[in-house]
Amino acid sequence: MLFQNRKPLPVVFMILAVLYFVYVVGSGSSQMIGDELGGDPGGMLLPMVLSIFMFIASVYLFITDRPAADRKPVRLGKEERQLFLLTIVVAIGYVFLSRLLGFILSTSLVLFSLSFANLRAGLFRKDCKVWLVGLVSTTVLILGVYSAGRVTTRSLLMAGRQGAIPAWLGSTGMVVFLTLLVVSALIVMLLVLTRTRFSVEHSGAAVHSMWLSAMVSIISVEFLYLVFRQMFYVELVKGLITW
């Protein structure tokens, strides 16, 4: 009866506040020796006050904050629920697997899978084959584009160091720019060659979604790699790709 027609979040906050309070009390004083004389209240006083306040506020919200009688809660459809759960599962998987698989592979797999599922408006058994073909194709293509970019970068840097090309051409900014040009040319070529072949009219909605997701994935991953790794030297994990 007490929990009827109540929102769950205040209860979560109540539990959180109690746990926080128990933790703070259990941690004891964080005063340094001699601080009792100096007057430092210690590092646990404010957290304790906060936990008490959080408990009071959540109890108040538990009592007063009820769903409006005239407003029905938004119920997600089966497909929306599937997509929502898929996004959460894939996001968790991405955090845990990105170190093992590496940035390029994990990001392209996640982007392709999420885009494909979203474009298909849900998870359907009949799309499994197309999804698998798309996944493999995306992996192969991104590896090709990435490798082309790496070769361009390394060749330019090496040539710059050896004096085979003018120094300005071998500078970081210019190398990133030229690599971007090469990679963009490859992607544009890929787009032009495949656009008609994979149009909705020509190959059906599922295959078109696969193609679109693959392109989005390849473009985004390579662009993010160029910006963060090559321009800002962020150490994006290589994982399975060792080159």
Place this chain on the structure above:
Amino acid sequence: MDIFLEGLSQVANISTVLWMSIGSVLGILLGALPGLTATMGVALMMPISFQLPAATGIGLLLAVYCGAVSGASIPAILLGIPGNPNAIATVEDGLLMTKRGLAGQALGGAVVASFIGGIGSLICLVLFSPLIAKMTLAFGPAEKTTLALVGLVVIASVSGDNIWKGLLMGALGMGLAFLGTDPYSAQLRIPFARYLATTPLAKGIDLTSALIGLFGISQVFLEMRRINLPAQKVPEVKIDNIFPSFRKILGMWKIILSSLGIGTLIGAIPGTGASIAVFMAHNSAKAIAANSKGKLDMPGTGVIEGVFAPEVANNAVTGGALIPALALGIPGDAATAVLIGALMIKGVTPGFHLFSTNMALVYAIFITMFIANVFMAVFQLAGVRIYPKVLNVPPQILMPIILILSFIGAYAIAGQATGVAIYNMGIALVMGLVGYFLKRDGYPIAPIVLGLILGGMFEENFRRAVKLAGGNYLVFFTKPICLLFIAFSILSVVLPIIARRRRGGKA
């Protein structure tokens, strides 16, 4: 003059101009896409700004901020859906103008109005922020403690429709800020310290990752709920006669001045935000038009006056919100809270210290704010026929990209430390999920950010003040400035409660 030139030299380089151009265009695009907010744009760009010199990084964020606020008018005018709450009052007249075949005039007018609002509020920022910062010279630890309290309480009490939810969120943010190492005794303040002591969590929650999670990832989860809704088609409208005549603009001077004043003032009050300012400006414009003896058209009937008023006001909020942010370290809205976070990551603490020790950077911020407004106007006018096409980008593709961008952003903050980077991604994900559930149930996010940012300042000064007073907790009630701030905090909680009770709503 030398300091001004030093500030100018920090900005006058190709890199800054290039990054600000990119930021401006990205901001307009983000603002134009319904569901994506200016705060989210600023949070997503934080990791890139982190890699750039301070002035360039802040310039990039300001360009995104100004662009996103202005860009929100595009879907408001063409579809009747505001890109974000900043353009909510532009819908009425904007959509009616589109239906009357005046879409070009409405879109162009919105840009001109945004530019006027941005530049006008920048002038106020330049004039007032040094004066306010100077006042803080008299502040000791006790005053700084109560100032942080004001920031927290005010934003908690005005954001959202339930004051208790705001206060609870502020407390949650502070609780998160306290995690990590005790700044005085270096004792670990994290649960399961035995296991977590060797992890990056021992240093506390990474602010950038938390912000990216709260504003970026949570929005992706939220948008997933309506991803299968049929997309609204952008109508085929002729976009011409973009520039409103100079005479027409001059004729609206009263509306412009009143909207500018409202926007700047509302922006400067922590937590109030543009969505309040735009309605006030629109109402004020109606009153001015009613008394104009027919010289001005009545806002609400599909006229340029009704687009100008909210658009001047919402961009005036950008400069207004920066006044307390730069002078006191108390952000005016969620987007400026993220901006303060970016400054703090760069080792820059807003307040008088910034004005007294790094005035060149302050000038650089003023200059970048000016450039951000100029770029916003130039790029939005130049692409006035192109940006509407962005509305056709399906969210089914956009949301996964934003999710990945959020994760990479959280990762990139760690730079070379891949172990820390993975933890950051985890923090962003957890905060994203927390943000999703909170937003879904109507809990405001801005107070959490304030708690995270001001929690450290509050604790440090609280303990210092009590220590200096020999353990006397009543020290906060012995100083006039403290008493003023405490009274202001109490009033900002009590007055909204009384006002809502009178209206018959919830506290």
